[in-house]
Every structure is written in structure tokens, then in C-alpha cells.
Amino acid sequence: MKNILFVASEGVPFIKTGGLADVVGSLPKYIDRRYFDVRVVLPKYRCMSQEMKDKMEYVTNFYMDFHWKREYVGIFAAEEDGVKYYFIDNEFYFNGFKPYGEDTLFEIEKFAFFSKAALSILPVIDFRPDIIHCHDWQTGLIPVYLKERFQGNEFYRGIKAIMTIHNLKFQGRWDKKEVQDITGLPDYFFVPDKLEMYGDADLLKGGIVYADAITTVSETYAEEIKTKFYGENLEGLLQARATDLRGIVNGIDYTDFNPTTDKFIEYPYDAISFRKEKSKNKLALQKELGLAQDEKSFMVGIVSRLTDQKGLDLISCVLDELCQDAIQIVVLGTGTEQYENMFRHFAWKYSDKVSANIYYSEPMSHKIYAASDAFLMPSLFEPCGLSQLMALRYGTIPIVRQTGGLKDTVEPYNKFESTGTGFGFLNYNAHEMMHTIREAEALYYDKKREWNKMIDRAMAVDFSWKVSAGKYQEMYDWLKP
Ligand code: ADP
Ligand code: GLC
Numbered sequence: 001m002k003n004i005l006f007v008a009s010e011g012v013p014f015i016k017t018g019g020l021a022d023v024v025g026s027l028p029k030y031i032d033r034r035y036f037d038v039r040v041v042l043p044k045y046r047c048m049s050q051e052m053k054d055k056m057e058y059v060t061n062f063y064m065d066f067h068w069k070r071e072y073v074g075i076f077a078a079e080e081d082g083v084k085y086y087f088i089d090n091e092f093y094f095n096g097f098k099p100y101g102e103d104t105l106f107e108i109e110k111f112a113f114f115s116k117a118a119l120s121i122l123p124v125i126d127f128r129p130d131i132i133h134c135h136d137w138q139t140g141l142i143p144v145y146l147k148e149r150f151q152g153n154e155f156y157r158g159i160k161a162i163m164t165i166h167n168l169k170f171q172g173r174w175d176k177k178e179v180q181d182i183t184g185l186p187d188y189f190f191v192p193d194k195l196e197m198y199g200d201a202d203l204l205k206g207g208i209v210y211a212d213a214i215t216t217v218s219e220t221y222a223e224e225i226k227t228k229f230y231g232e233n234l235e236g237l238l239q240a241r242a243t244d245l246r247g248i249v250n251g252i253d254y255t256d257f258n259p260t261t262d263k264f265i266e267y268p269y270d271a272i273s274f275r276k277e278k279s280k281n282k283l284a285l286q287k288e289l290g291l292a293q294d295e296k297s298f299m300v301g302i303v304s305r306l307t308d309q310k311g312l313d314l315i316s317c318v319l320d321e322l323c324q325d326a327i328q329i330v331v332l333g334t335g336t337e338q339y340e341n342m343f344r345h346f347a348w349k350y351s352d353k354v355s356a357n358i359y360y361s362e363p364m365s366h367k368i369y370a371a372s373d374a375f376l377m378p379s380l381f382e383p384c385g386l387s388q389l390m391a392l393r394y395g396t397i398p399i400v401r402q403t404g405g406l407k408d409t410v411e412p413y414n415k416f417e418s419t420g421t422g423f424g425f426l427n428y429n430a431h432e433m434m435h436t437i438r439e440a441e442a443l444y445y446d447k448k449r450e451w452n453k454m455i456d457r458a459m460a461v462d463f464s465w466k467v468s469a470g471k472y473q474e475m476y477d478w479l480k481p
Pocket of ligand 1: 017018019020022303304305332333334359360361362365384385386387388390
């Protein structure tokens with residue numbers, strides 16, 4: 001039996017801001033329990049729902065040296081679908097209205113505290129991991145601390161660390177002196193082949209340098225990040241560590257996302273009954289959102305963080321033109337004000353055709369996955385992307401830019417061979433995107449049989465965790481034979 005510890009800043013169902021939470025909350029469930037004991041450490045945020053807090057039980061507390069202070073570390077525990085979770089409690093750090101705040105320096109201090117605490121609780125909870133599986137910059141200091149101060153303690157010697165990159169854009173970067181002050185790491189860590197990044201300190205970089213293995217969430221993204229365009233200034237390091245870097249595509253939880261049993265949708269359906277039932281969900285959503293009610297009109301869904309990553313400037317370029325077509329666009333998302341307002345504006349201008357839902361809602365997201373005919377994701381970059389996998393599962397045809405995980409999970413339509421599960425375009429270009437949307441639209445209106453066959457293929461692909469969980473297991477076994 002091997003012990004694996006996941007450490008991350010978010011995880012479903014306790015707290016979620018994006019796909020990271022879906023992965024952290026679902027992957028551990030699908031790792032084979034006969035061979036692996038997987039546990040998860042998360043912060044105990046004040047902004048977690050009361051329902052989730054009620055699931056947690058207080059374990060104990062102690063004080064830890066951190067940033068020239070003695071900091072309180074509370075431990076709570078819960079079990080969810082057979083997976084054991086631990087929560088680090090500290091009201092000073094995890095007190096915000098959201099998991100993440102705007103003040104980068106405080107974020108760095110918060111997650112440096114979290115990383116050190118996650119290591120420090122291990123003897124207390126009596127769980128010695130063989131491998132600590134770290135996720136994103138918030139946990140980048142764990143491999144560093146593990147190879148540094150914790151080496152002095154027998155308990156930690158020999159523990160391996162994996163760093164999984166879900167998004168290279170966010171690195172936890174700040175002035176070297178201040179980061180040194182917070183972390184208490186000696187000078188020699190702040191040099192260019194360790195944590196230093198153009199004069200700053202970079203926590204994700206530390207994680208990548210000190211981890212025994214590095215993964216990212218699709219094979220294409222694993223290649224892309226070794227290039228200048230996608231590398232976010234870490235391409236050199238990632239090239240240097242290429243033999244330890246691999247891409248493992250994400251899965252989604254096929255129990256939570258299942259059109260046959262989904263409690264959030266009015267008309268459940270499967271790979272046969274979608275022909276009748278799917279459009280009933282569309283009518284219901286049109287009614288709920290005040291769009292023109294017509295089960296025949298081509299509905300395109302978008303469920304997304306509204307940020308630059310997601311390619312929304314392409315949409316803003318051509319939405320006026322697109323709205324001349326027989327099309328409906330339903331957006332659910334929050335993010336940058338510029339994009340929130342862009343969608344609000346179009347919803348005002350084309351009230352029959354565009355619905356802008358600028359909030360976060362799990363139920364509404366499921367309704368959109370179920371009701372839409374197509375799902376638009378024109379990302380500038382996309383490490384993996386889960387929304388397109390959810391769309392496929394619900395027989396909603398993805399229209400994507402062929403980058404990162406979108407390239408690996410959506411097979412573009414080939415009209416000559418009648419293959420493919422979606423539509424793709426290559427260049428980051430608004431008219432290329434529009435052309436592709438129109439191709440989809442034409443197929444939908446003019447060749448319904450072909451369209452439905454594409455839904456058959458989309459619903460038949462398998463992006464459950466079955467295959468990818470196996471790949472993580474192989475890696476755990478390889479690291480700790
Ligand atoms: P990212 O992690 O970059 O945001 P992913 O596609 O990997 O992108 O994951 C996004 C996840 O967040 C999906 O589960 C998607 O359904 C969900 N999501 C995004 N925005 C919202 C929202 N406003 N309401 C509900 N779910 C959302
Ligand atoms: C990040 C990426 C997204 C990926 C998710 C889970 O948020 O932006 O592409 O699917 O992490 O790995």
C-alpha cells in the first residue's frame with residue numbers, strides 16, 4: 001500500500017473557483033484503493049458553505065514557526081466518497097470572502113503558510129505519504145521545504161514530490177527579499193537555477209525545480225509550455241526538465257456529470273433519447289432566461305471564467321455579425337469587468353438572442369451543458385479544459401481553438417469521412433472562429449442526420465478518469481517502486 005497526499009488550494013465539493021477543484025475533488029476517488037491510500041489537504045476557508053463546514057470535524061491544533069511568528073494551525077477532517085480530507089484552519093490567512101484575493105504579497109504569504117502547515121501536520125495526523133502530489137503555484141513551496149528544512153527530520157526523509165501544473169500563467173511571483181522574509185529560506189535558494197525569476201522569487205518555479213516529477217494536464221500543453229509563446233518565461237527550465245515532465249489529460253467525474261441522472265436538468269436523457277429530450281431542455285432554458293422560445297434555433301453555450309485566457313476578445317470582435325444569424329448565445333461566467341460588461345451589452349442589444357448570466361452557479365452550468373447544441377471555447381491557451389469534456393458528455397458539440405487540452409480532447413469534424421466530435425480552428429483569429437461557428441451552424445440546420453451522428457460520437461467518447469487515473473498510478477509506482 002502506498003500513501004499519496006494531495007495538497008491543493010481548492011477541491012470539489014468543498015470549494016471551487018475553476019477546473020483545479022474538479023480535478024482535486026474527483027481524481028482521488030478513481031485511484032485504486034487496493035494499492036493507494038490517497039488523502040487530500042485543503043485550506044479551511046471562511047467562505048466555504050456552512051453545509052461543507054458542517055461535514056468537518058475538529059481534530060487538534062498546534063503552533064508553528066512562520067514569518068517570525070508563532071502561527072496557529074488548526075486541523076479539521078472530513079470524509080467524502082471514501083476519501084479522507086484534512087483542512088488547515090487559520091483565521092488570519094483564510095478569512096476572505098473568496099479563496100483568492102488581489103494582494104499578491106498576501107496571497108504568497110497565505111500559501112507559504114499553507115504549504116508549511118500541510119507538511120507540519122503529517123506527524124500529527126500520523127500519515128506519512130510516500131508521495132506528495134502538489135497542485136499549482138500555491139503548493140510550489142512544498143517540494144522546496146521538503147528538500148530543505150524538513151530533511152532534518154527522519155519522518156520526512158525519502159518522501160517524493162510531484163508538481164502538477166494546471167496553469168502556468170499563475171506562478172506566485174514577488175520581490176525576492178520579501179519572499180525570502182516570509183519563507184525563511186536561506187540566500188542560496190534565491191538564485192536563477194532555483195527560485196529566482198528575473199530578480200523576483202517565483203514559487204511555482206521552486207516547485208518545478210525541486211519536484212521529483214512534473215506533470216501537466218494534457219500532452220499538447222506539456223509540449224507547448226516548452227516553447228516561448230506558452231512558456232511564461234519558464235520554457236528554459238521546462239526544457240531542461242523535459243525527461244521528468246509528462247502530460248496526463250484530465251478526466252471528469254462521470255457520476256456528477258451524467259445527463260441520465262442529473263438532478264439539475266428538467267429532462268434527463270441518454271445517448272438514444274437525446275433526439276427528443278435535449279431540445280426540451282433548450283425550451284425550458286429559453287423560458288427561464290427570457291430568450292425567444294424556439295426549440296429549433298441553434299443555441300451556443302459558454303460556461304467560463306471571463307478572462308483573457310478564454311479567448312473572449314475574439315467573441316467581442318464578431319458577436320454583432322454573428323447575431324445576424326439564427327443563433328442564440330447563453331453565457332455563464334464571472335471575471336474581468338471588461339468581459340462581463342461586453343456580454344451584458346450584447347444581451348441588452350440582442351435580448352432575444354443573447355443571455356448574459358454574470359454569476360457562479362453549478363445548477364445553471366449543468367442546464368447550459370444540457371440545453372445547448374454547441375459549446376464555444378476559443379481559448380488563447382488551455383492547459384486541459386474541463387468544460388468541453390462536460391459538453392461532450394451532454395452531447396453538446398464543442399467548438400474550440402485547437403490548443404492544449406482542447407486539441408487533445410476534441411476531434412474536428414471531417415465531412416468526407418463523417419468523423420469527429422466537434423469543430424476546431426487553429427489560429428487565434430476572430431473570423432476564423434466565426435467561420436467555424438458558421439460551419440457548425442450549417443451542419444445543424446441543413447444536415448440534421450449528420451449533426452445527430454456527431455452527437456452520437458461525442459457522447460460515446462470516454463473522458464471519465466478510468467484511463468488517466470491509471471497513468472497517475474503508473475507514475476506513483478515509477479517514483480516509488
Ligand atoms: P478553468 O479551470 O481554466 O477555469 P476548466 O474548463 O478546466 O477551466 O474548468 C472550469 C470549471 O468551472 C468547469 O467545471 C465549469 O463548469 C466551471 N465554471 C466556470 N465558470 C462557472 C460559473 N460561472 N458557474 C458555474 N460553473 C462554472
Ligand atoms: C486550469 C486550466 C484548465 C484545466 C484546469 C484543471 O484551471 O486553466 O485548462 O482544465 O486547470 O486542470
